[in-house]
Amino acid sequence: MLSIKDLSVAFKTRKGEVNAVRGISLNVGKGETLGIVGESGSGKSVTSYALMRILDAGGEIRTGDVTYDGIDLRAASEKDMRDIRGREISMIFQNPRAALNPIRRVGHQVEDVLIRHAQATRQDAKAKAIAALEAVKINDAAARYEAYPFELSGGMCQRIVIAIALACKPRLLIADEPTTGLDITTQKAVMDLVGELAQERGMGMILITHDLGLASQYCDRIVVMKDGLIVEEGQPDKLFIDPQHPYTRKLVDATPRLGASIRNLLPPEARSPEPAHTVHTRPLLEVRDLVKIYPGKAGPVQAVKGISFDIKSGQSLGLVGESGSGKSTTSEMVVRLQDPTSGNILFDGHDIASTPSGRFMRHAARRDIQMVFQDATDSLNPRGTAASAIAEPLARIDRIRGAKLEARVSELADLVGLPQPLLSRFPHQLSGGQKARVGIARAIALEPKLLILDEPTAALDVSIQALVLNLLVDLRAQMGMSYLFVSHDLNVVRLLCDEVLVMKRGEIVDRGPTATVMDNPSHPYTRALIQAAPQPPEPVAA
Amino acid sequence: MSARLKMILGRVAQAIPVVMGVVVISFLLTRAMPGDPAAYFAGPAADEASIAEIREALGLDKPLFQQFFLYVGDLVRGDLGTSLTTGQTVMSDLAARLPASLELTLVALLLSCAIAIPLGVLAATRPGTWVDHMCRILVTAGVSMPTFFTGIVLIYVFYYLAGLAPSPLGRLDFIYLSPPHVTGFYLIDAALAGDWETWFGAFKQLILPAMTLALFTLAPIARMTRAAMLSALSSDFIRTARAAGLGSRKVLYGYAFRNALLPVVTTLGMVFSFTLGANVLVEKVFAWPGIGSYAVEALVVSDYAAVQGFVLAMALLFVALNLVIDIAYALIDPRIGLN
Numbered sequence: 001m002l003s004i005k006d007l008s009v010a011f012k013t014r015k016g017e018v019n020a021v022r023g024i025s026l027n028v029g030k031g032e033t034l035g036i037v038g039e040s041g042s043g044k045s046v047t048s049y050a051l052m053r054i055l056d057a058g059g060e061i062r063t064g065d066v067t068y069d070g071i072d073l074r075a076a077s078e079k080d081m082r083d084i085r086g087r088e089i090s091m092i093f094q095n096p097r098a099a100l101n102p103i104r105r106v107g108h109q110v111e112d113v114l115i116r117h118a119q120a121t122r123q124d125a126k127a128k129a130i131a132a133l134e135a136v137k138i139n140d141a142a143a144r145y146e147a148y149p150f151e152l153s154g155g156m157c158q159r160i161v162i163a164i165a166l167a168c169k170p171r172l173l174i175a176d177e178p179t180t181g182l183d184i185t186t187q188k189a190v191m192d193l194v195g196e197l198a199q200e201r202g203m204g205m206i207l208i209t210h211d212l213g214l215a216s217q218y219c220d221r222i223v224v225m226k227d228g229l230i231v232e233e234g235q236p237d238k239l240f241i242d243p244q245h246p247y248t249r250k251l252v253d254a255t256p257r258l259g260a261s262i263r264n265l266l267p268p269e270a271r272s273p274e275p276a277h278t279v280h281t282r283p284l285l286e287v288r289d290l291v292k293i294y295p296g297k298a299g300p301v302q303a304v305k306g307i308s309f310d311i312k313s314g315q316s317l318g319l320v321g322e323s324g325s326g327k328s329t330t331s332e333m334v335v336r337l338q339d340p341t342s343g344n345i346l347f348d349g350h351d352i353a354s355t356p357s358g359r360f361m362r363h364a365a366r367r368d369i370q371m372v373f374q375d376a377t378d379s380l381n382p383r384g385t386a387a388s389a390i391a392e393p394l395a396r397i398d399r400i401r402g403a404k405l406e407a408r409v410s411e412l413a414d415l416v417g418l419p420q421p422l423l424s425r426f427p428h429q430l431s432g433g434q435k436a437r438v439g440i441a442r443a444i445a446l447e448p449k450l451l452i453l454d455e456p457t458a459a460l461d462v463s464i465q466a467l468v469l470n471l472l473v474d475l476r477a478q479m480g481m482s483y484l485f486v487s488h489d490l491n492v493v494r495l496l497c498d499e500v501l502v503m504k505r506g507e508i509v510d511r512g513p514t515a516t517v518m519d520n521p522s523h524p525y526t527r528a529l530i531q532a533a534p535q536p537p538e539p540v541a542a
Numbered sequence: 543m544s545a546r547l548k549m550i551l552g553r554v555a556q557a558i559p560v561v562m563g564v565v566v567i568s569f570l571l572t573r574a575m576p577g578d579p580a581a582y583f584a585g586p587a588a589d590e591a592s593i594a595e596i597r598e599a600l601g602l603d604k605p606l607f608q609q610f611f612l613y614v615g616d617l618v619r620g621d622l623g624t625s626l627t628t629g630q631t632v633m634s635d636l637a638a639r640l641p642a643s644l645e646l647t648l649v650a651l652l653l654s655c656a657i658a659i660p661l662g663v664l665a666a667t668r669p670g671t672w673v674d675h676m677c678r679i680l681v682t683a684g685v686s687m688p689t690f691f692t693g694i695v696l697i698y699v700f701y702y703l704a705g706l707a708p709s710p711l712g713r714l715d716f717i718y719l720s721p722p723h724v725t726g727f728y729l730i731d732a733a734l735a736g737d738w739e740t741w742f743g744a745f746k747q748l749i750l751p752a753m754t755l756a757l758f759t760l761a762p763i764a765r766m767t768r769a770a771m772l773s774a775l776s777s778d779f780i781r782t783a784r785a786a787g788l789g790s791r792k793v794l795y796g797y798a799f800r801n802a803l804l805p806v807v808t809t810l811g812m813v814f815s816f817t818l819g820a821n822v823l824v825e826k827v828f829a830w831p832g833i834g835s836y837a838v839e840a841l842v843v844s845d846y847a848a849v850q851g852f853v854l855a856m857a858l859l860f861v862a863l864n865l866v867i868d869i870a871y872a873l874i875d876p877r878i879g880l881n
Binding site: 052054056057081082083084085086087090091093095098099100101102103104112113116117148150161164165 | 669776777778779781782783784785786787788789792796797800801874875876877
């Protein structure tokens with residue numbers, strides 16, 4: 001149905017031309033689901049924008065043919081393309097809330113497409129838009145029709161985006177990272193919905209993702225892209241079990257999965273033995289009856305409902321839950337960026353919750369509790385160099401200056417594997433993985449006893465995630481730190497944590513040693529979370 | 543909708559303490575002005591006794607506290623006092639002059655928006671092209687020339703050389719009678735009276751000063767429109783709209799422009815306030831009987847009632863303006879007013 005031959009795309013930038021796609025060929029059959037898997041910068045999204053001819057300014061198709069159902073998409077007029085987009089080929093995107101017009105009712109946005117492609121008239125547009133919303137299983141579609149995107153959850157927004165894409169019953173759907181940023185159970189619901197609709201309508205699909213596990217679960221065939229080239233193509237099982245290309249091998253290895261140890265994520269030549277960390281019986285952190293109530297529009301909202309837990313010295317505790325479960329609020333209270341409404345936080349036996357967060361900067365325990373933030377980019381000052389970011393806590397709390405400070409910064413850079421020349425760079429000159437290392441170096445600069453990690457790898461490519469996770473394991477063994485590891489990714493928590501807490505709606509619903517909780521989940525919610533995680537086929541041991 | 547209505551009512555309620563504050567400050571400020579109004583009013587030949595008599599008549603001999611209560615009492619009755627220079631009540635002076643300034647400012651802003659917004663949109667859709675560069679040149683030229691200079695150049699070209707414009711002397715040439723007073727806006731009053739000849743006469747007088755002000759206000763509006771459109775056009779939802787095959791008009795106006803309006807409205811509010819303040823120079827150049835020149839004249843001779851009235855009128859105007867902008871916000875963006 002769709003055939004791409006020798007496609008290459010280049011972008012004009014200030015630094016000259018960048019070849020984003022360098023001669024790729026692929027086919028999508030009728031009703032087939034093709035996965036395009038690759039890490040950031042591999043050209044997978046650009047490929048789809050090119051075939052839709054919606055490349056950003058400066059992007060240009062250089063060579064190749066794109067044929068859809070006998071139509072040459074490269075030669076088609078812009079007017080014809082507008083008829084094809086949304087009617088024959090549709091797209092859904094990542095970050096669904098941003099993908100919707102923020103100040104237009106979602107129902108009207110569905111109507112716009114229906115009317116544009118003459119699938120509805122002004123008179124019956126509303127009824128048809130509601131029907132389109134019902135088709136993506138939105139409850140109470142008539143009420144949702146009137147909603148604005150900011151009034152809906154991320155998963156609901158993605159359903160609206162899907163409704164817009166499928167309203168005119170296209171025959172090919174391009175899903176560009178459709179579940180990035182969504183909760184794991186929402187991810188499953190969205191992917192199941194898309195898969196079901198595709199099957200029902202005999203619709204072809206291109207699933208663009210960085211998640212090899214997700215692709216293997218939903219695709220008939222997968223192509224792996226790297227640096228604008230297709231490096232491998234094949235059935236999901238075959239790719240996983242017997243990857244041919246070294247890059248595919250690396251991706252397969254780096255995907256967290258059942259039965260793999262944290263060192264297994266690294267390429268075979270980099271797998272040193274995993275260092276052991278000792279867990280003492282003495283509790284480092286004791287949280288008792290912690291409650292957080294936010295004043296909400298419709299009355300107070302109880303974000304955390306009286307939870308208690310301990311972290312022993314040297315222990316790594318995983319805190320798992322979906323958005324709205326209260327896991328971020330809990331971690332922010334423990335790191336003393338927020339004040340609890342009631343309850344105690346004992347650190348080394350002293351109650352640190354009694355010092356207000358505004359004054360905790362001067363508390364003796366400040367240096368012992370540090371945090372690695374989720375977004376490595378946003379948590380760095382864009383006008384400060386990597387060195388200044390790492391130096392900040394040293395200068396402020398340890399009050400060291402000059403050559404001593406410089407020496408300590410470069411020592412820390414070595415510790416986290418950040419090459420020395422990069423220290424003088426600004427955040428925008430660093431890659432995602434390098435920024436994550438700067439964030440970690442800053443957090444461990446004061447040699448804290450407890451490190452709170454808030455989804456530190458959520459925004460990273462899997463191969464970079466593998467490196468960062470292994471770095472965290474090494475640092476833990478070296479410095480004897482305790483971790484509170486906040487994540488929605490159970491597979492990652494399994495690799496890193498001794499014990500795990502599962503939170504739902506402000507309560508801890510499940511807890512225990514990681515292996516026990518994950519292998520024999522006692523609570524139905526834990527089971528739902530585990531089942532929702534994509535389970536890649538097990539590769540042969542390498 | 544009721545939530546929005548509540549928001550608007552709440553906003554109106556918030557304006558009340560502001561107005562009360564302005565009443566106090568305008569009173570204190572005018573009393574702090576140097577010069578003795580009684581001495582000025584009595585004239586250069588007056589002796590001590592007659593000045594004291596006048597001071598008593600004006601109520602200026604009473605304690606400040608009592609003067610304030612008298613002032614507030616008068617305000618409540620709609621009495622702003624009498625101007626010492628014009629001899630008219632301040633209320634009637636303001637009623638005659640405020641519409642003149644407002645008419646000029648509003649027409650200038652309309653003209654400015656009519657040019658700047660399309661220019662900004664065009665520049666944003668074609669960044670780096672000649673349209674973009676032309677926009678930049680026009681905007682820079684407009685803002686870098688002082689208004690009195692532009693005004694004089696326009697008079698020189700269109701009145702003196704080309705003879706197209708009427709003599710720059712006020713709101714209406716002496717051959718016309720001013721239209722019956724309804725709103726004080728000559729264009730509206732003449733249209734209401736059906737007197738199109740006068741309407742055209744007033745329009746001709748207005749066009750040069752309005753152009754002068756418009757040129758000056760072009761820059762912020764065009765720049766903000768361009769920037770807001772550029773950021774709106776690079777948003778994710780524009781990509782969604784394009785991928786759904788929506789036409790370029792719909793994408794540009796239905797999706798991008800409405801989202802770009804918010805910062806433009808904010809800028810408009812700011813431009814409006816500084817134009818009202820800044821058009822005193824234009825009023826002087828074109829002998830426009832506006833409120834700016836009135837205030838400057840009153841200030842020079844310590845005409846405290848007139849200055850007080852002017853400050854109060856401007857403050858009320860700004861409060862109303864901010865209210866209108868907030869309401870416009872709530873109408874454009876559904877996210878405002880709910881959280």
